[in-house]
Amino acid sequence: MPKMKSNRGAVKTFRKTASGRFKRQKAYKSHILTSKTTKRKRNLRKATLVSKADEKRVSIMVQ
Numbered sequence: 164m165p166k167m168k169s170n171r172g173a174v175k176t177f178r179k180t181a182s183g184r185f186k187r188q189k190a191y192k193s194h195i196l197t198s199k200t201t202k203r204k205r206n207l208r209k210a211t212l213v214s215k216a217d218e219k220r221v222s223i224m225v226q
Contacts, residue, residue: 173224177213185213185221 177185191199192207199207213221 167223167226169226170224173221177221177225179225180212185218185225186210187213 177187180186188210189207192204196204
């Protein structure tokens with residue numbers, strides 16, 4: 164059986180951390196920014212970790 168291809172979009176979206184978890188950027192930061200508060204936009208800049216429930220799915224896509 165041939166090797167599985169990785170999902171190229173997922174490879175560009177997620178980064179693996181030293182502990183083996185996945186880092187991702189937050190959503191809702193691309194448009195209609197006038198209605199969002201400065202505090203909310205500032206917090207959307209920060210990266211966060213993929214939830215435990217989605218980690219297996221992401222690792223299969225990135226692999």
